[in-house]
Amino acid sequence: MAFEDLQAEIGLLLTELDGEQGDRHEIYLRIRQMLDTMKAEGLPLPQDLVELEKALEAEFSSETGDGPNGG
Structure with a gap:
């Protein structure tokens, strides 16, 4: 996938x-x-996108109890 395509997809997702x-x-x-x-x-990797991915991962982990203390 071309870098420009990835940028466009990122913009759409945001x-x-x-x-x-x-x-x-x-x-x-x-x-x-x-x-x-x-x-x-x-x-x-765009650092802001990496941070967003981590934040969303934490959000979904806490909702399902799959986080480090969940289970």
Whole structure:
């Protein structure tokens, strides 16, 4: 996937997340997939996107009890 395509997809996801137009969990999964793609292609990872992915991961872990203290 071209870097420009990834940038466009990131912009779309952030718009959906801000507007609550999509399922937050689905958006989280798509962000993870994009970060994995960027890693595989050797592209630099945007730090703000990495932090957003971690925040969403923590949110969903706490909701399901799958976090470090959950279970």
